Amino acid sequence: MSAGKLNRIRNSGRTILALACLGCLLLALSACSDETEKPEVEPYPPPNPLLYEIANSNGEVEGWMLGTIHALPDGVVWRTPEIDHVASDADILVVEVASLRRSDALRQIFLELSQTGDLPPISERVSVEYRPDLETMLERSDLSRNRLRNTEDWGAAIMLAQVDAPGRPRNGVDRALIADFDGRDVRGLETARGQLGVFDTLAAQDQRDLLEGTIAEWAASRDDPERLLRAWLSGNAQVLERATTEGIMADSELHAALLVDRNNRWMDELLPILEAEPKPFIAVGAAHLFGPEGLTVMLEDAGYTLERLPAS
Structure with missing residues (x-):
């Protein structure tokens, strides 16, 4: 990895993965110990x-969209009166993955896709400069080298991303909304x-970049692990x-794979949903x-008007 890319990675926080995807992946894993000492964090802002x-072009409301986060600490209040109002009025819920409550099945899929035999030890799959922080991460988690030995780089990156992570997937917003819509249509x-x-189809170098980037971000975010979480909560x-x-x-390859390509595929699903009679509540990272190439701009390009709603 180039020095320039490494510097850019160190300016970010691992929470971006919980804002982009991983709703099912985080729920499928349990990688870090709850006993590790957590740094002090600032109070949470009002949600x-x-x-x-x-x-639509006639000013008629066709639906709503919420930017979610897939993991939150215990006790964080994120619901607002307006979110509750929309969740009550919407006819259907549209999320990234609808089967988040099937954690055993999700875990099995992860194991099936991420396990490969005859891989080098995890420490040999990253450059020398990342190895001290990797060792510290392993010490602060319940992950073993044997557990990671047969896990491909992308899977190891996601498992390591949970070390000292500020949020728990059981508190994810999409998971809570799916429970709210029990008995209604969830797509x-x-x-x-x-x-x-x-992740499984990423090129080998992109998987290594993801693994090394996860280690670098862990080291860089230890002083303020909840920066992006608070930014999400306050909007x-x-x-x-x-x-x-x-x-x-x-x-660029990771940005395209994790965000842009998925947005393009999702638009093919969202436009017919918005054009149909039932009003959707769209909840995505x-x-x-x-x-x-974000969903807000793509929807506006398709002729819709988006207006941010206040908290109450």
């Missing part, structure tokens, strides 16, 4: 996540296998959008909303 009303934009397959669009172009997401 105001990015929530948009979607109207997924992709399957668990499809989401994990995004700080500037900080969140910048995070989609820094760190791991500064890698907040990182998917930003940039010229």
Whole structure:
């Protein structure tokens, strides 16, 4: 990895992965110990996540879209009166993966896709400069070298991304909304296998970049592990959008695979849903909303008007 790319990675936080994807992947794994000492963090701001009303060219409301995060610490209040109002009024819920409550099945898919025999030890798969931090991460987790030995680089990266992670997937926003819509229609934009397959089909160098980037971001974010979490909670669009172009997401191949390509596929599903009679509540990782190929711009290009709704 080049020095320039390494510097960009160190300017980001691991939370970007929880804003981009991993709803099913995080739920399938349990990689870090709850006993590790956590750094002190700032108080959480009042909740105001990015929530948009979607109207057609005639000004008629066709649905709503919420930028989510797939893992949160215990006790974080993220619901607002407006989110609850939309969740009550919407006819259907559209999420990345609809089967988040099937954790055993998700774990099995992860193991099936991520395991390969005869891999080198994990420490030999990263450059020398990352090895001291990797050792510290392993010491602070319940991960063993044997557990990682047969895990491909992308899988090891996601397992390591949970070391000292500020959030728990059981508190993920999409998971909570799926429970809210129990008895109503819940649709997924992709399957668990499809989401994990995004990582499994990455080129070998991109997988290594993801692994090394995860280690570098862990080291860089230890002083303020909840920076992006607080930005998500307060709806700080500037900080969140910048995070989609820094760190791991500064890698053009990873940015395309994790965000742009998936957004393009999702639009093929979202447009017919918005054109139909039932009004959808679209809840996807907040990182998917930003940039010229983000869902907000793509929906506007398709003729819709998006208006951010206040917290109450």
